[in-house]
Amino acid sequence: MSTEPTSAARIVIDLDVPGPTISRHLYGHFAEHLGRCIYEGFYVGESSELPNEAGIRLDVVEALRALDIPNLRWPGGCFADEYHWMDGIGPKSERPGMINTHWGNVEENNHFGTHEFMALCELLGAEPYVNGNIGSGTVKEMSDWVEYLTRDGDSPMGRLRKANGRDEPWKIPFWGLGNEAWGCGGNLRADAYADLARQFSTFCRDHGDNKLYKIAAGAADDDLAWTETLMKAISCLGCKRDPKGFFQGISFHYYTVPGPWEHKGSATEFDIDDYYRTMIKAADIDRVIAGHSAVMDAYDPQRKVGLVLDEWGTWWDVEPGTNPGFLYQQNALRDALVAGLHFDIFHRHAERLVMANIAQTVNVLQAMLLTDSSGGLVLTPTYHVFEMNKGHHDATSVPVHLVDRPAPYTIDGQSLELLSASASMKDNRALISLTNLDPSSPADITLDLRGATINSHSGRLLTAPKPQAHNTSTDPSAVTPVPLTTITPVAGGLQVTLPPHSFATVALDL
Missing domain, CATH: 3.20.20.80 (Glycosidases)
Structure with missing residues (x-):
């Protein structure tokens, strides 16, 4: 197991280049x-x-x-x-x-x-x-x-x-x-x-x-x-x-x-290696979608x-004391980060992936x-990712280029990119989704925004002190969105700092 030190990141977003x-x-x-x-x-x-x-x-x-x-x-x-x-x-x-x-x-x-x-x-x-x-x-x-x-x-x-x-x-x-x-x-x-x-x-x-x-x-x-x-x-x-x-x-x-089918692991009790293995498994869906798309392209080039x-979704061992056939599991910040990562990948494949x-x-x-x-009713961390990403619904994707990024983390011979992003445009507004998968270090990100004039911006952040954090009936807001206050205008874009293990959205009025 090895890791490289985290570095600052720069993301180029071409707001004037419409995608699918x-x-x-x-x-x-x-x-x-x-x-x-x-x-x-x-x-x-x-x-x-x-x-x-x-x-x-x-x-x-x-x-x-x-x-x-x-x-x-x-x-x-x-x-x-x-x-x-x-x-x-x-x-x-x-x-x-x-x-x-x-x-x-x-x-x-x-x-x-x-x-x-x-x-x-x-x-x-x-x-x-x-x-x-x-x-x-x-x-x-x-x-x-x-x-x-x-x-x-x-x-x-x-x-x-x-x-x-x-x-x-x-x-x-x-x-x-x-x-x-x-x-x-x-x-x-x-x-x-x-x-x-x-x-x-x-x-x-x-x-x-x-x-x-x-x-x-x-x-x-x-x-x-x-x-x-x-x-x-x-x-x-x-x-x-x-x-x-x-x-x-x-x-x-x-x-x-990420684990063997018979012992999938706990939704809330996991160590840092379990966390990384989960994210590597989640990120691999990019390869899987690309593979199915390539096969379909050969028979259906017009898509x-x-x-x-x-x-x-994630699949863990059921909560202790519940019917194993009911598949009831808790939902932690880790699950929300899986959702954020998945949606970025879905957006990149939007020309073929339709649902x-x-x-x-x-x-x-x-x-x-x-x-x-x-x-009792509890909103899970994953719920909040869906809500924060609503602006992507039927929006036009735009290219996102991670020009500079943190060094990937490697475990079991597999590597994980620690930063994920996607962006879209709709009704003179842009929405940028950002996920910092590093569980211990913040990410300093420069958003290099090209092709449009930014009139105003706002941000929202979903995180908690640790990735095991989850919402319960006695603490329903342990993981809930808050304003993202670490956004600073810079020449050509914005500077954003994301805390460890966090998901954020940045909305732009153009």
Whole structure:
């Protein structure tokens, strides 16, 4: 293990050189029937003493609306491929139950189903991303669900929807063709899944003016062969034809798990080596996205097919005393820095990467919110990164060049760049995101701002005395944004000092 001394940094930002648009959907979310994400998280039931609308917990909605959530993926995850949507419609007292075999082997009463999910999306102002069941479902079942949700007029499924209290069809922009088909979604080989994706997609119709953006279940991590198989199913190598329209997106999943799967480590009790290994694993997503993009470019040089990272985040051992199948973990400043680093990487790949969904929104894995049944609600450090980065939604990315930077840190033969940054422009404003990953030294950064006149600036900072810091019901503001006061105008730009292990945003009025 070795390290080099930290040095000052200079970042050149070309504000007058527009790049690809950073889709707001890179800030998407994920809600699975897993642990306390749906029940006791989003949904408490109409009889709950907690403020709710038709059973949907309103303080959760209020907190998430502040993030401008662009989309919400549901019902899974692994749960999607054992979920049969007809069991989750109609009077709740008549809905059959099921066993959630993937997550805790608990009984599921199906009280939160299609209508409840669509009501939640409407309350959040989020576009729905519905994940269909290929693993244990049928083509007809998925086709009927699309019709139930999106078709107007006097069709069989439209009549059933109206009988259940919804006259108008919904808009469903995003549709998942199964989940993790290589694993919990059926343990399929890539060729077998590709054929099923083409078949199921054929019967997922566009009804009326609703156009489905269908997303094929893609690879784990850097399995580029899986991605190539899916591209071969819709296009040809080096050809100039547009890809066939069986699906418009291909997903992949990437979790930051620096240790062995059996002992992932604690969310809050870790040493400095654990910290560095976590950041190296998080940074490696840049290589993974680049690999999938290169494969897709060979079959789709015009980039008509989108890359979708619909599960990402840190994954630690569950909190002591909780159900191991519920995946409940705390969320420390370290997790927030992973999010900041990821978003910088997402922004750099915005031409191909069109959507990303953090796993998961409430009470599961790298959550935005932690709740309890007594009414407690905690905003996690990761929540604050999403909120601070809202200005990047649908903004135009601009080039960021780290001309001078701190020396990288090396551990286990792998190196980590200690400074990360990205920037975008929208409505005569620029937003710069900065992450100092060095856990012990501040970063003195010169922002060399070119191509625009800066009329005013402001900054916000997210940090804490140590990267293990986290928010709890008794200390909900241990990690919360504060004004960034260490910004000084200099010739050609700004001088910024970031404390150790910190995330910051600098907003510019142009």
